[in-house]
């Protein structure tokens with residue numbers, strides 16, 4: 560999969576400009592504040608349907624305008640396609656695939672990207688939410704049903720929690736059997752897909768780590784299931800039983816403590832927990848290995864490379880990791896779009912400002 564062009568109209572600080580990346584490496588360069596990340600954000604918006612740095616879509620519209628647009632052309636499976644995102648100051652956005660309106664969940668998986676920003680260090684150090692987002696983002700781009708099942712579980716959890724509040728307010732016993740069943744059904748599917756992905760990721764991530772460290776270190780990813788100390792259990796019955804067991808406490812706290820929305824990933828380096836024992840450098844290597852494994856996973860699942868978007872990460876990586884990254888993307892022909900104040904690599908250079 561390759562991006563052919565990305566046109567930004569009244570988007571952030573760009574009035575109207577079309578950016579044409581090269582087939583391999585492209586570096587958007589310019590001084591601080593010149594709009595490098597804005598361009599990367601436009602590519603990401605066309606891929607995921609939201610910004611890489613804000614939940615407020617309106618912030619992306621050029622300051623004095625009522626509407627902003629991104630039009631991305633890309634080629635996938637030898638076919639050229641266009642994604643258009645229109646953002647409105649008065650609220651909302653419209654998404655189009657080859658000029659036909661689409662919903663956000665149908666956009667996911669059309670133009671597939673892997674994003675790597677300095678923020679990604681949160682994968683190791685941050686909250687479990689960051690790690691769930693990582694695996695969800697990856698699966699959402701290769702499996703449309705996964706997106707639906709995740710939102711089904713989210714909705715059922717929200718309804719279950721609302722029922723706890725209503726019941727408390729009205730002084731009655733909560734009626735949550737129906738939500739428990741829905742959560743169990745969706746969770747079993749989500750878990751199964753996450754475990755399958757993890758198995759593939761594990762193989763790729765340990766291979767990448769060996770490569771990045773000259774064989775000195777190995778990484779494994781483990782899945783930590785809420786309410787279970789042992790190996791993850793994927794059956795609906797397990798979820799039903801656990802939700803029932805936890806109902807009393809959930810009623811008291813008005814939340815749902817079992818389900819994929821409470822699970823986490825644990826990264827182990829040479830068998831030890833990376834977040835607790837890993838040095839900064841080891842954590843960086845691990846995150847880089849995870850990102851490269853994400854590319855590999857998407858390629859294996861879809862038969863095509865995603866486009867790699869790197870925001871300002873080159874400065875974060877030392878020379879050897881930088882070189883490992885560049886040689887990986889060159890070897891595998893991964894189109895890579897980089898923002899950097901320096902001219903890194905020997906790809907196409909696009910000057911901002």
Ligand SMILES: Nc1ncnc2c1ncn2[C@@H]1O[C@H](COP(=O)(O)OP(=O)(O)OP(=O)(O)O)[C@@H](O)[C@H]1O
Pocket residue numbers: 570571572573589590591592593594595596597598618619620621622623871898900911
């Ligand atoms: N909605 C908007 N309308 C107009 N300009 C905007 C809008 N949002 C941000 N900007 C401008 O965009 C610029 C920031 O762009 P961006 O973050 O892409 O810079 P950058 O080149 O990546 O910088 P750095 O090297 O510091 O990361 C700032 O000048 C900011 O004022």
